[in-house]
Amino acid sequence: MVEIKEETFEVDGRKYYYYPLNKILDGKRLEKLPRSLRILLESMVRNLDGRSITQDDIDAIVNWNPSNVPDKEIRFKVSRVVMQDFTGVPAVVDLASMRDTVKKLGKDPELINPQVRVDLVIDHSVQVDYYGESFAIEKNEELEFNRNLERYKFLKWAQKSFKNFRVIPPGTGIIHQVNLEYLAEVIFDYEEKGKRYAYFDTLVGTDSHTTMINGIGVLGWGVGGIEAEAALLGQPITISLPEVIGVRLHGELNPGVTATDLVLTITELLRKVNVVDKFVEFFGPSVKYLSVPERATVSNMCPEYGATLALFPIDDQTLDYLRTTGRSDHKIKLIKKYLELQGMFGESEGVEYTKVIDLDLSTVKPSVAGPKLPQQRLDLDQVPSSFLSSVESNSDSHLVSLRKVPLKLKGQDVELSDGDIVIAAITSCTNTSNPYVMLAAGLVAKKAVELGLKVNPKVKTSLAPGSRVVTDYLTESGLIDYLDKLGFYLVGYGCTTCIGNSGPLDKDVDEAIIKNNLNVVSVLSGNRNFEARIHKDVKANYLMSPPLVVAYAIAGNITINLDKDPLGEVNGKKIYLKDIWPSNNEIKDAVNKYVKKEMYEKRYGNITNKRWESIDVPESPVYNWDESSTYIRNPPFFENFKLNELISTFSVKGAYPLLILGDSVTTDHISPAGSIPKDSPAGKYLIEHGVKPEDFNSYGSRRGNHEVMMRGTFANVRIRNLMVNKEGGYTIFIPDNKEMSVYDAAMKYRSMGIPLVVVAGREYGTGSSRDWAAKGTYLLGVRAVLAKSYERIHRSNLVGMGVIPIEYESLNPQDIDFTKKIDIDIDGIDPGSKARMTYTDKNGESHTVPVTLRVDTPAEADYIRNGGILQYSLRKILSSN
Structure with missing residues (x-):
């Protein structure tokens, strides 16, 4: 070594x-x-x-x-972990459960703490119920706290009880913008054993857009919950050795072109060349022309172009940004000195990449992406035809007739038509972190108001910045008044519309959409626009810069060509986009005049929220679990935990298959995140515990309750178990030859002491890195999964839960007689150990075939011996104390 x-x-x-x-x-x-x-x-x-x-x-x-x-x-190993509240709650639940276990063992529960710094930003719970009025933010926050009080009490306890753990309360901002403006160290300054160390800030986050931090040169990306738990407990992150793609930037952006236009162009470009699971680095003579907020916008949408990360260099622009956002002079000197010593300040000459892609910034045009994917980039004059071609119609041509429905709205007679914009949201850290586009939106609003333009009442307008500093500089500039006049009142500080928390549409508008099956539209400054993501009744969604959101809200219909059609007419005068679009100098002057260091120092110098501060929870080393809670429950991961007893037998004898699955089974098939059907095992559980179906919320919001989540495992209505002749979460309970839900069968097997396996095809566990896809598998009693191949993160998550992933070569899952038991003989769990699977085919013949254990490293073997990464970490902490 x-x-x-x-x-x-x-x-x-x-x-x-x-x-x-x-x-x-x-x-x-x-x-x-x-x-x-x-x-x-x-x-x-x-x-x-x-x-x-x-x-x-x-x-x-x-x-x-x-x-x-x-x-x-x-x-x-990473230096820190960031979390948002949806994905962070189950991780904190596991930490609380570990403390319970330590106490039962007669030891000090306060030994259990994150081993690296953890920041949890509450940003995923606020919803746009109220809008278009000055009181909207107050009402939305009140509703947010009422709906989420149980979860917030738990997080408040965690904040009081754990070291190395900080909660950024609701109403502060969006995780990635707060990370950029406040949390990021860039270079860590850390004292250990009397020595002060400097090293690179690295992180993982429980949200895919964690890559936004790459814009200030910090290495980080999004991971699933189990990987994040491993990281916060001091365990390493596992990744495939990456290819690194260099994107060389040259030329300059033309006047009127925004960072949003640039990132939509890059998303289109990199999707075509395929950078999936690769690292991307931006370099070249034109990096210096991009401000740090513009770089952060480009890095934010890294998941949309498919890369693992999208890193920019650290240069004088970066230091200026850090200075503006309130970092100390000493910190900035440290960053520059350390990077110079490591040969990494500014542009690196002579780097060799797997591939280099050139982009001339002068070729970027004003852009919009839609109607269903972020990579569907369009010039402004292409937007109308993109919508028309997506509308369901019997016509073979694009000359689709748009239907119109009369409607009375807020005392006015209006018409609702196909193509009408019903949601216009200035939202998402992707863009609200960039003062250039936010002040541009304010300037567009100012000119529009002064020329007499208005927004149609059928458009639900909202402004949801990713930090309170945005409101400060919009207020200081006076531009917030003009946004208000167009209906873009402040609705909250959180993800809101970007993640689908757009709230209800006006009741009359929504009824007209549903009754007439209208194809209506949302426009937003977010990063994802998948069908039904923004609102279940809005079929077409377009991504764009904040000033374009304002312009389209005024236009009112997506079929208007903003390049040549008027936005509106006032006193017989037609007004066009060019009439209200600010010059680059106007925008730069506003940024220089109104974006001030003092704003960041004030907002982040005292982070507080009155409602959050009023939540009263006792400070205690262990959590007082509420047995009646349907949101937060103590999981059974440590039920039979014994400090000095490791697993020594790994073979799985006499197992029945719980499911036999085909290829490309996703983590969403395994553990759905959306709505909970009332006739599902999870729905029945909630009803039995006094929850009305209208209050079910989603699987995602109940990730802190294992009873809901294990019942939701393999419960996706679209999963196809080859053991039964229908879709959905069903299987055969083999001893009785009876069809039932996967959950009910698993519990019956458990009561009989029968081990279970899951058999699948290629690419098992693709999709998002959902921790409950592995946790639920474990809780159902599955000892091993047999698949032709695995998605990297899900394989790692199975190991993290003590479930053995096994790969086969020559087996066809459909040939297995699932009524017969399966044996898996495993000689040892170290990497390279041999294993054999014995099964019976449908002709009654027994076969023994070699299989490969996908326990790939000595550390992973330790996890399996310990029953999972949580148990391994607990033993390690206790043995060192």
């Missing part, structure tokens, strides 16, 4: 220790290595222990060859 010696440097008389990269790789080889891989390398060297991080991990980076990247997994 190579030992890299620490070196020191000083900033303002303070001595810092660090691990110099040029002592691992000589200058020329280091210069060729992409900066993202250099950051991984530093983390690996600093955390090298021979078990969780090995010399093999370091060698994989040191020997990285852009033209020949091997299929290999590597591990590294």
Whole structure:
């Protein structure tokens, strides 16, 4: 194991220790290595222990060859974890359960704390119920607290009880914007055992758009809940050794072109060249022309173009941004000094990439994306035809006749038509983090109001910034008054419309849409526009910059060509987009005049919320579980936990298949996130516990209750179990040859002590990295999953829950006689151990075939021996104390 010696440097008389990269790789080889891989390398060297991080991990980076990247997994440790409230609650529930277990063992429950810094930002719960009035934000926040008080009480307890754990309360902003403006360290300044260390800020977040932080040069991306729990408990993150794609930027954006137009262009471009699961780095002569908020917008939509991360360099622009957002002078000096020592300040010359893609910024045009995918980029004059071609019609041509329905709305006689915009939302950290586009939206509103333009009453308008600083500079500039006059009143500080929390439409509007099956539209400054995501009754959704949201809200219908058609007519005068669009100089002047360092210092110097502060919970080392709660319950992951008893037998004998599945089964098939049907096992459970169907909420909101989530496992209405002749969460309980729900069958098997397996085809567990897809599988009693191949994160999550992932070569799942038991003989659990599966085919013949354990590293073998990563971490913490 190579030992890299620490070196020191000083900033303002303070001595810092660090691990110099040029002592691992000589200058020329280091210069060729992409900066993202250099950051991984530093983390690996600093955390090298021979078990969780090995010399093999370091060698994989040191020997990285852009033209020949091997299929290999590597591990590294992050410096911190960020969470939002939907995905963060189940992780905190697990920590609370660990404390209970420690107390039962007669030890100090306060030994259980996150091992790295964790920030949980509450931003996913506010909904746009009220809008178009000055009181909207107050009413929406009141409703938010009423709906979520049970969850908020739990998080308030966690904030009081755990070290290294901080909650950013509701009404502060959106996780990624708060991360950018406040949480990010860029370079960590950390004291340990009397030494002060400097090292790269790295993180994972329980939200896919965590990549926004790449815009200030910080390495981070989104992961599932189990991976995040592993990280916060000090365990490594596992990823495939990546290809790194370089995107060379040259030229300059033309006047009137925004960062939103740029990111939609990049999304279209990179989707075509396929950067899925690859690292992307931006470089070239024109990086310096992009402000940090513009870079952050580009990095934010990294999941939409499919990459793992989208990293920008740290340069003088970055330091200026950090200074403006309130970082200390010492911090900025530290960042620059450390990066200079590591050869990573500013543009890196001579980096070798797997592939280089060129983009001339001068070719970017004003853009919109839709109607159903973020990569469906359109020039403004293409928007009308994109909508018309998507409308369901018997006509073969694009000359579809748009239906119109008379409607009385707010005392006015109006018509509701196909193509009408019914939601116009300035929303999402993607754009509200960028003062240039936010002040541009205010300037568009000002000019529109002064020219007499108005927004049609059928449009639901909203302004939901990702931080309170946005309101400060819009107020200081006076532009918020003009947004108000057009109906864009402040509705809350949170994700809102971007994640589908758009709230109800006007009742009369919604009834007219449903009754006439109208194809209506939303326009938003968000990052995703999948069908029915924004609102279940809105079929077409278009992504665009905030000033374009204002313009389209005034136009009122998506079939208007903003390039040449008037937005409206006042006193016989036609008014066009060019008449209200501000010049670049107007926007820059507004940013320079109204965006002030003091605003950031004030807002982040004292983060508070009156309603949050009024939540009174006792401070206690263990959580007082409410047995009547249907949102937060103590999970049974540690039910039979014994400190010194590890699993020693891994073979699975006499198992029945719970399900036999085909190819490409997604994590959404395994653990749905949406609505809970009342006749499902989860729905029946909630009704039995006094919850009315209209109050079910979603599976996603009840992730802190294992009783709901395990009943929802394999309960997707579209899952296809080959053991039964219908779709949905059904199986055969083999001892009785009786069809029943997957959950009911699993509980009957458990009562009889019969182990279970799941058999599947290729690409098992694709889709989002949903932790409950693995947790639910474990709680149903599944000991092993047999599949032709796995999606990387789900395989890792199964291991994290102590479920053994196994791959077969020559088996066809449909050939298995599922009425006969299956044996899996496993010689050992270390990587490379042998295993055999014995099954009976439909002709009654027995077969024994070799299978491959997908327990890929010594650390993963430890997780399996311990019954899962939570149990492993608990034993490790207790043994070291």
